[in-house]
Amino acid sequence: MSVHDTLLHRLKRGCETMAYPKGPAPALPDRHGGALKVETAKCTAGCSACVTVCPTEAIARPTGKPVALDLGRCIFCAECVKVCPTKAITQTNDHRMAVRRREDLVLGDTAKEQVRLAQALDEKLRRLFGRSLKLRQVSAAGCNACEADTNVLGTIGWDLGRFGIQFVASPRHADGLLITGPVSKNMELALKKTYAALPEPRIVIALGACAIAGGPFIGHPQHHNGASGLVPVDLFIPGCPPHPLTILDGLLRLLGKLEERR
Amino acid sequence: MRRDTPFTLLTNGAALSWADVSEWPLAEFLRNVNAELDRGERLISFFGVPEGDALRLVAVLAFDAGNTLAVGRSQPFTGSFQALTRTHAQAHLFEREIWEQHGVVPENHPWLKPVRKDHGAGPAVGDFFRVDGREVHEVAVGPVHAGIIEPGHFRFQCAGEEVLHLEIALGYQHRGVEEAIAGGPHHSTVYQMETVAGDTTIAHATAYANTLEALAGTEAPLRAQWLRAVALELERLANHTGDLGALAGDVAFLPTASACGKIRGDFLNLTALLCGNRFGRGLVRPGGCPLDGDAERLGRLRERLETALAEVQQAAAWLWDAASVRTRFEFTGQLGAKQAAAIGLVGPAARACGLVRDVRFDHPAGWYRFAQVPVSVWPDGDVFARARVRWLEIQRSGDFLREQLDAVPEGETMSPLPALAPNSLAVALVEGWRGEVCHVALTGADGRLRRYKITDPSFHNWTGLALALRGQAISDFPLCNKSFNLSYCGFDL
DSSP: OOHHHHHHHHHHHOOOSOOTTTSOOOOOOTTTOOSEEEOGGGOOTTOOHHHHHOTTOOEEOOTTSOOEEETTTOOOOOHHHHHOTTOOEEEOOOOOOOBSSGGGGEEOSTTOSSOOOOOOOOHHHHHHHSSOEEEEEEESSOOSHHHHHHHGGGSTTTOGGGGTEEEOSOGGGOSEEEEESSOBGGGHHHHHHHHHHSOSSOEEEEEHHHHHHOGGGTTOTTBOSSSTTTSOOSEEEOSSSOOHHHHHHHHHHHTTOOOOOO | OOOSOSSEEEOTTEEEEGGGSEEEOHHHHHHHHHHHHHTTOEEEEEEEEEETTEEEEEEEEEEGGGTEEEEEEEOOBOSEEEOGGGTOGGGHHHHHHHHHHHOOEEETOTTOOOSSOOTTSOTTOSOOOOOOSTTEEEEEEOSSOSSSOOOOEEEEEEETTEEEEEEEEOOTTOOOHHHHHTTOOOTTHHHHHTTTTGGGHHHHHHHHHHHHHHHTTOOOOHHHHHHHHHHHHHHHHHHHHHHHHHHHHHTTOHHHHHHHHHHHHHHHHHHHHHHSSTTOTTTOBTTBOSOOOOHHHHHHHHHHHHHHHHHHHHHHHHHHHOHHHHHHHTTSSOOOHHHHHHTTOOHHHHHTTTOOOOHHHHSOOGGGGTSOOOOOOOSSOSHHHHHHHHHHHHHHHHHHHHHHHHSOOOSOSBOOOOOOOSSEEEEEEEEETTEEEEEEEEEOTTSSEEEEEEEOHHHHHHHHHHHHTTTSBGGGHHHHHHHHOOOSHHHHO
């Protein structure tokens, strides 16, 4: 290919990076469904159909209490949506679901029908990281789906670099850690050492159902059911794996680069 | 079909009674396996089944030329057995695994060490093969790598820039997948099968569904088998395209790298069009495929497929046209056909060594019984060959999908799954994008899964990467590694 061909091709293609977040967000696939919403007022007394079908024990209904759905444990199979006789659990088609506090992923109670979206970092950290956030990624028994859809953010369509966010090759160069996987026992030491090697102040992001709570392998003795027990987590991004748009939304929200709030 | 074998024969995706599986005393069993391997047959699964305090060994062989599989088992024994690895290197990891999982010792195994478990000190702690001498130094890389990649440890023995030996220590990703299935299938099992290797969701889920369907004495409806094949080829297209881009990136050829990164996503989005998830979660279930696509949806798929195929054609054309790429790809990380056969290499890596080996062709099951994909082979065994085989497969998968989407079979996509037959064994092979995915299921008297053995293609192929690095400059490791692009979690289970 000659230089001439390259230039001609580039001219023809134009800019391939999406307009988002200045323009509208690309649509999720129509069968994706997005975040879930729980309206416990619609629940029938004594019904626990959703609890039984959930493969990751993400839904509980203790006697006398309303249904509680933990979006952190959820792998978005939507079995609960299908079995619910009163449509108390529904899909919102909303890609936004990253939160700052673990408890904000638990849906069900009054005023907690949907996730309470992540607040930005405080002013001081935003001044530090707002225009340049370098992340070190540790996969700790991730299945390579969360990893792959994080990698996607580096491609021309998403171009994570335009927000000053970059994945770096050493924890010493990093401002934060992005963890995928349920954290196998065999990765515990490597994860702790990586965290210790990050200069302070540092942030930690748990990406995907596994890193938040163990995912499809929840409760296995070979891992830690996610990262929270080992390092303090500042941002939780649910999904199995989260759609790239969900990941980007989480990162931008953390840096205070998205206006809308819920 | 071969009749001159003492092993019990079956085909891909079939089940048989456990009592009908040929059984011999341990020494005779090992002799028989050895004899088949001497004839050039392949060991596709080799594992232990506990019987009280004793252990049985089970070997599953592939007779590729006869399009059949063969299975045999030993009588229960305790203590140790003579390692097959002494004569057939392809058994080496299987025997280490048997030792690790059950404690029986493969006698005279040349390199007996754990496969996954840390035994208290971390997977990469312990003996590594060492080269001594002036100028010789050791380089240790990992488990955490410089990118968004799964963890593993690489230990190089180098003289200057030249790699004399590479030893790969894995196990960091061990999640206990096989233990979790025991006593199942459980409610969570199918979701776990989809994440054995997250980028190979369709292949592993299909292999799992095939074993259960065989044990239940049923088959998924034809339209579901068709849908699984369509999804499997989309999975191959996405990953092969991503690999071509990453290989281009590793030799700093950015036009193809940028384009393929995007096109890979376009293919993933086609899978998402079918089931909502870019990796195909929820698409395959024992009994069929729960989500069907109507004509309108399949029409959209056909249209977007055509666009993506045209774009990848362009991106690949730049790659093959560049002399700078050719010089970097050719003669790098070479592996000979003889060595590849000896270590039991599978998938595109094996076909890039000239081995004609493809489950879709040798052991067709599901929709591949009715629609064929030609086997893509290249003889040289180097990075160029591995890239080239991927490109050939992209084109052939594309043609296959065009053909399939133009003649969609009618009918249901889900059927109920009857109870699993007790005391039965089923074997399912699926040609995933990395190669042969093998699932073996054994039920107990209660019709529950007593033993479930998964062999990801990476289990065979990591050794291929280690051998390909010999005599290479250490700076070419990323390029060689990418040309194999193996799974860590699929290996570590």
